[in-house]
Amino acid sequence: MKILLVNAGNETGGGRTHIVQLIGALNKIEDISAELLVFEDGAVAKMAREHDVKTTVIPQSSQMDMSVIGKYRQFVQDHDFDIVHTHGPRANVLTRFIYKQISATWVVTVHSEPKVDFLNKGIKGTIFYKLNVSALKKAKHLYLITNYFHDELIGYGIPETKMTPIFNAINFFDGPVAKKDHEAFNILNVARVVVVKNQALLLRALAKVDFDYRLTVLGNGPLEADLKQLAQELGIAEKVNIAGFTEDPTPYYEASDLFVLPSTSEGFPTVLLEAANYELPSIATNVGSDEEVIPNEDTGWIFKSEDEAQLVKDLNQAHQEYEQGTLAQRGKVFKDFASSHFSVTHLAQKMIALYEAAQNK
Numbered sequence: 001m002k003i004l005l006v007n008a009g010n011e012t013g014g015g016r017t018h019i020v021q022l023i024g025a026l027n028k029i030e031d032i033s034a035e036l037l038v039f040e041d042g043a044v045a046k047m048a049r050e051h052d053v054k055t056t057v058i059p060q061s062s063q064m065d066m067s068v069i070g071k072y073r074q075f076v077q078d079h080d081f082d083i084v085h086t087h088g089p090r091a092n093v094l095t096r097f098i099y100k101q102i103s104a105t106w107v108v109t110v111h112s113e114p115k116v117d118f119l120n121k122g123i124k125g126t127i128f129y130k131l132n133v134s135a136l137k138k139a140k141h142l143y144l145i146t147n148y149f150h151d152e153l154i155g156y157g158i159p160e161t162k163m164t165p166i167f168n169a170i171n172f173f174d175g176p177v178a179k180k181d182h183e184a185f186n187i188l189n190v191a192r193v194v195v196v197k198n199q200a201l202l203l204r205a206l207a208k209v210d211f212d213y214r215l216t217v218l219g220n221g222p223l224e225a226d227l228k229q230l231a232q233e234l235g236i237a238e239k240v241n242i243a244g245f246t247e248d249p250t251p252y253y254e255a256s257d258l259f260v261l262p263s264t265s266e267g268f269p270t271v272l273l274e275a276a277n278y279e280l281p282s283i284a285t286n287v288g289s290d291e292e293v294i295p296n297e298d299t300g301w302i303f304k305s306e307d308e309a310q311l312v313k314d315l316n317q318a319h320q321e322y323e324q325g326t327l328a329q330r331g332k333v334f335k336d337f338a339s340s341h342f343s344v345t346h347l348a349q350k351m352i353a354l355y356e357a358a359q360n361k
Helices: 012-025 043-050 068-078 089-096 122-138 146-155 198-207 226-233 250-254 270-277 310-326 326-343 343-357
Strands: 001-006 033-038 055-058 083-087 105-110 141-144 162-166 186-190 213-216 240-242 259-263 283-285 301-302
Touching: 001 012, 001 089, 001 162, 012 033, 012 043, 012 083, 012 343, 033 043, 033 122, 033 162, 043 055, 043 213, 068 089, 068 162, 083 089, 083 310, 083 343, 089 122, 105 343, 141 146, 141 343, 146 226, 186 198, 186 270, 198 213, 198 226, 198 310, 226 240, 250 270, 259 310, 270 326, 283 310, 301 310
Parallel strands: 001 033, 001 083, 033 055, 083 105, 105 141, 141 162, 186 213, 186 259, 213 240, 259 283, 283 301
Antiparallel strands: none
């Protein structure tokens, strides 16, 4: 089976890890060949090349550049792919224009809520939102990284029989991870600095805790300046580092004691799996598939989205366990659970069965 995974190419979050590592795992299965196509020579292509993933770039001059459609169609036809598997709205929209002219079966992984993807993005966002929904209706099958999306997709008229839940996945380290020595209680958030990631809630909660700490927000986005201003207003600026995006977050994970994801909307957050990989106990909201990754108090804390008081309580408990020397054990339990349920090897095996089922429909 020959599989083409397609993405816009500008993804810097968990979706990038999901795509690249899935291709790697698929290529370890006998008689399977998988590769990547992107429309920007950006972060996804860079990571793919670092992982020896065969990568093709068909560059767009802008998101609205539709001149690539013909080249995209020709590439799929010339290489005799059995499956075209798109990830992300732009890849979905472009495939919407060629799917009738190719012999490959077109399937989609839905990583995020369509209505959230283009929130507050003006007329262009409205157009892409509608085109993306139209594309999702046309694809042969949809794989949802969380059932949280189910009701929204049903509302668009997409039948339930056309949707299958899957899980996000990563490669987990064998054995214990290295930890860097540090003085303060270090808290880490890895996410785009945008409204739905809700780092502002974390800052407000940290302004009310009764312990010393250092927070690093690892990610960029349009709200960076606002977040820095809020830290100033709350009087915690000296404890907060809005560090921006980095290609290698490893040193930050290794120097942290706790991971916090206060989002108002999520799919299946790969960053929680990455936190588990580094044995970081985590606090997250009850959105998306967060509760599947953190299923009980042995692995971390789940709080209701926007519940600042509960977040303060959970932060204080985590710090208390840190002082008692028991927090690290919670991180080890978290990794044991995540690695046994969300490995990319298991996902690749499941995807082959799903591809075959889609071809036979």
